[in-house]
Amino acid sequence: MTTNHKMIARDVSVFYGDKKAIDSVSIDVDMENVTAFIGPSGCGKSTFLRTLNRMNDTISIARVEGTIELDGEDIYASGMDVVQLRARVGMVFQKPNPFPKSIYENVAYGPRIHGLAAGKPEMDQVVEKSLRRAGLWDEVKDRLQDSGTALSGGQQQRLCIARAIAVDPEVILMDEPCSALDPIATAKIEELIHELRGRYAIVIVTHNMQQAARVSQRTAFFHLGTLVEYGETSEIFTNPRQEKTKDYITGRYG
């Protein structure tokens, strides 16, 4: 196993109380790569995604076994500061969830709590850079003080992406980021994922297999809490090794 993987998960199992939601999943995530998690509803792909920045910690009955390393450091080790971890591993959610604050304040939120910008001019730069990278700057540059919740659904989701990249993360987790959006907004987000790929390691959970095929380089197929197959996206979609993967991709179930 080469050590230049950004994140390495080994034998990760997740329990909700007595119920095992994820069974012994091992996966690597690389920089400058988009990794897609696909699978039918309830297969555990979102649950697994949330273990990567310890968002499962907010659910008191959830318990994680196995190891997940970020740059060789175990993120579930007792010395790991979860605040630091989440600054390095950002997340974008299924439903756009901008804070009920101005567009500017939404993006400035992360830099502010992490102390990344000293003074207003520097913060302005961070906000502009983040909004530019999220492809939203031209649409909102004249109304940065408007409420973030007044934007359209697609704009809100790009605002959430801008908010996530404002703290300069290394990994961005996206949990079905387009499932609440119309096709045009979806296309914009996919284009954005392409552009962001060069700077970050991106992990995206999606229902939409075409989307996985379009945006990702590697694809993991989950079924009933297990990882059925993981490999190059082109391989998975054209020549799956597992019968189950083939059935799912050809639309026999799911």
Added chain:
Amino acid sequence: MSLLAILFLVLGLGLISWISARMRASRFVRGVGSDRPHSLPSYHGWYVGLWVTIPALLFLAVWASVSPGLISQAVLATPGAANLPAFGMERAAVLSEARAIATGAVHGGFHAQAASLAPAYRTAIMHYGLIGAAVTLILAFAGGAFAFTKVRSDFRARTRVERLVMGALLIASLIAILTTIGIFGSLVFESWRFFNMVSPLEFLFGTQWSPQTAIRADQVGSSGAFGAVALFWGTIFIGAIIAMIVAIPLGLMSAVYLTQYAKPSTRRWVKPILEILAGVPTVVYGYFAALTVAPALRDFAVMIGISNASSESALAAGIVMGVMIIPFVSSMADDSIAAVPQSMRDGSLAMGATPSETIRKVLLPAALPGVVGGVLLAVSRAIGETMIVVMAAGLAANLTLNPFASVTTVTTQIVQLLTGDQEFESAKTLAAFALGLVLFIVTLLLNIVALRVVKKYREAYD
């Protein structure tokens, strides 16, 4: 036949008609399509049963209030009543004694005449009782017969019954509204009379409050001044300032703890205990304020060198009232924090914010309108609260900023003005209604604004 017996008879008839109409309806042919019976058998039962009982009972209610008058008129028309005392208490006493003898409640009595009128009473009661019973039963049967002929397969009994149910619900809700309007009307009426004696300008803006009006010309210390500013200030000082300084931070912090930090098991027993606070009778808070908090505060004030500290202080009443209001603020805040979508919280935590940063920067700002609404409702409750201030705040109408001084409030003064044996027509008594009117309007406005704010906020996330 007594009213009670007729009542049960009508109800019995209603039950019988309900059962028989239901049985009849249940024998309808079960067709298909448009031939299907329109309503279930029980709706036909209710339709007929209500036609039997409602007109009859309405008549009975009217009759019960009208017939005593008719009876005594009939008795007075008899020759035996000709030589009754013409007016007054004695005449009434004789009549009521005669009625008591007639109904068998009393034997013999003080007035010889009463016994002689008793037979006339007896026949009149019998007479009108029979008329009442007969009309009631005729109405019941007529209603039943009318309704029973309608029990057919295509009759829309369900629609009729449900319309009646809706009417009943409407009346129920109107009663509460009409009562409010009635209260408001009586307040306005009595206040009007007060403002005929005292100018509204003096009442609303005068600073001199001394409601004792002179009964004798040479009486000392009864100027009869009705400037209520000191009362309004005292009310605001205690209810809206001191009580809120106590209640808002404590209520908010307990809500934050309960929604964000407490384990479910902790929440399970802390929350009910907090709600018990809301169930403590206010009179208990009152003597806690008067007997425990107020003396302690006075001693404290003396210790730090405030010489004119009163044993009835604004601070004591305000603090205890604040404690009383805590569950109120905390449960409103709890609701509005819980109404902030989980996705906001997740969004903030996923940025690497700590739970406390998330609460301060995301949850509280998002929940703010709901919290403000809750606080306004709490203020409206605090300024209407009576027992604590009556017991702990004092009576002197001081216009002061000193929390250790004694101040008085609108509600305290209303209690003072209405207890005691002043005649009803005096400005002193009527002033209570004017104060009540002001209080009513202010709390009403506060409630309207608060509910608006809360509602507007709720819509934002749905």
